[in-house]
Amino acid sequence: MLAFPASASAAGLETIIQDDRLFLHQPKESVAQSMADVRALGADTVRLTANWSSLAPAADQKTKPPGIDLSDPASYETARWQRLDDAVRLATAQGLRVAIDIGFWAPLWATADEKGPRAKTAVNPQDYAEFTVALVRRYSGTFAPPPPVGPAPPPSEDEQELDRVLGSVPPPPGVTRAPQERASEEPAPSPLPKVSHFTLWNEPNHHALLMPQWTPDGKTASPAIYRAMVMAAYPAAKGVRPDTKILIGNTSSSGGATAGGSGPVAPLRFLRDVACVDENLRPRSDGDCAGFTTLPGDGWAHHPYARNMPPDATNRGRRSDDVLVGDLPRMALTLDALAASGRIGEAVREIHVTEFGYETEALGPDRPGVPQDRHAQWIVWGERMAGKVPTVKAWAQFLLRDQPPAAERVSESLRRPFGQFWTGLYGSEGQEKLAVQSFKAGLVAERAGRKGVTLWGRLRLGDGARRLFIERSVLGRPWRRLTTNTPQGGRLEGSFLADGRESFARGARYVRGARYRLVVSGMPAGLPVDVVGKAPKAKAKKRSAAKRRAAKRRS
Template structure:
């Protein structure tokens, strides 16, 4: 992820051309920082509902994000929300699809500027669904169905041209393996189906990447952003494609990594990007859970994800720009709660404990550069007793703005673990802007007792060796860099690893 910086002036075309030729000649790259920089993982938030005003004035809530240690905000530039006459089968007369003036960017500008005024950077997801007229089959009146790669590329050109002085990081399309965002997922004849969405996405990603790169040669561009699981068997046109199946099909190889050269893979060109984006949601399972389905990959399966990506990269079926292996942006991760969701939710306490476990899991992975909490506020009333409410209920706060334990945990996560030989406690002060002292405490018979004062690293993170114990609990306190108040983390036991 990149740091907030002053608006960049785009160089003249001749200068850009010379720069690109120089980079090509020298082997240098305009890509992201190497994957080895993962210990400086960026803390991000993804909640378009807040930015869209679903919970009232977004300004004070966005200020809360910064005060809690958020550094980056992932938000959507959704084609159908910006394009004119999005329900029509034809674009307006005289429409110029790659011109900035052809679209209404006022709402997007408001969001980007609000985030930047609060000292945070933006990761912009340039995504569908698009307007109906952007479909290759507009007569269906389905704006998710077979979006035109050419028209999407024109949209991406207009977006990047408009925001290049304020945005450095991009993702091309959101969850292309999910029918909510891209259709069809499969092509079916009777009961026989074959995967289709990765091949459509390959064309969309190519057009999106080329368009953004042309307007902003220094941009960091991610592909993927798939969900963590999908349908094991292909039985319907619009299911969800398993993410690792999606990656292999995107790269035009079969389950045994043999190249495909016919059909949808005729004329194959390796998809290129700086970063692989991914959504490792673990649903009702802990971050340590390993999915028994080889085509899925949750938080506990990040090694499985990178193994597939690396094998495809080594074979030349995926093209990493500026690195030998894909860094990871985990631009959505969260646990839903019960209440209100009795089907997918976990308890408030478990949400807090498992989220911190997941944040530590991502932090220790050497290739994770960004981790985004998915939602700050639940999408509907968090006190609702309905069995399966619509939307996501993964916020730090209920829709009624009642704080969950996760709200206390977010600015200062803590996680402890033990093995047969040792034990450690990890923690982070996300608001830290340099090294600070934290006071680690251990629960005793009559309350909390001082255990050790620890100096964090420059990112506010520390790891401390502690005695192995199945019953010990730890927490830490510190003086907040935001306002000077004394803050206290939640407590952690030492989980067995």
């Protein structure tokens, strides 16, 4: 019996899946199945949204409820939290880690908005800190929510809107709301599972989630608002639970309008302004930066969507402050410099990709959908690009299933007027896309110099060694097993071992017109992939003086 030595492999990035429609807005039995599906896909973590305006008391009122300690989880109505509590319990039961966004939107009484829904203007940092403390206490592993008493409270405007977009239909007036019906069947309340990963807000550089983004004279406004939120909430949460990991940022990939506009602030500009530095990373002490102290956090979260372009696409010129997946090295350099100068905490250097995906349906004539075979290849290539940045610690898949259009218009967005997203691994009815296969066992073939190709793979097949083969087809000829070695060289091998939860890298000679596929022993052959990346340009050879004179005479 032949023995195959292990390849050069490494632990894969933490894998995060978010799908609020399936995890927070469906019947409990469906949520349980979705969590089992996530586990079967080999992911590590589910990301859930703790929507403040859905969970807080009197969220649609302009006056904050008096006489209540809103940093105490027992002060909140249990029924409002049932969906989130269920999702945390069900994910934990599947052995999944839970990460919670503490965020959007805010209760009306915690903002400068005069009416809702979607209150988000000038969020009060102290109110936000109270909610953050209540959340980390609730999921400390020791808090048992009191049983609901009486009829469930009416859902807030924002919760009703989310139900319309994400698929649940609110019950008729006078009928007990679904969360009440989905209460735990346990005879007595048991402590909720412990959650240790949180993120402060979601996309604070985007006008849909935090306002204002800009001042009338064209300066940024959202960085100062968000900085105040972080400076209040982070130490408050750490004060009651030092064991938590609290990310900041969670930035959107792209910027928009300036000079008094209402579009998003580009993520690198947002980062610089949150850290109170100028374009050259020199400290600022003017305006809202007076009295600045180091920005705390345990990592920077980001959403490097590539706008349906290849993962190696980068931004320059007027979009140089945007950060697609190909721009993550620039974000890493900026974070490193800010940490070195003491503008941000050392831990904030870590980058956590908490959303990413490709849309397989068009979002308008200027952004066609990505074909399924390319989608399957590009999500693996994107992870490969991110993993090359040493400070990137996590990778994400946004949506388990596509989010279909809502029954009525819910946004002024030209691309998503009905709240639709097409980034799922499955279609909206649960039909598999090709990306399911590559998500579990994916391969990327990259040019390596002028003569080589690096074959990088990512496995999410569970613990234990797997025997792997790589096959090659040249110009449509039959597939043949390829001998490969580690990128550093060594003995050529027709097979190799890699752990079922790791990434691996192999090297081979570049052949023009070749396609590759990964074969895991005992499984069907993987999807064919083309070689990506470009070969370095050949250096022009210097001619000797004698050869130059001879060439001149011939001419």
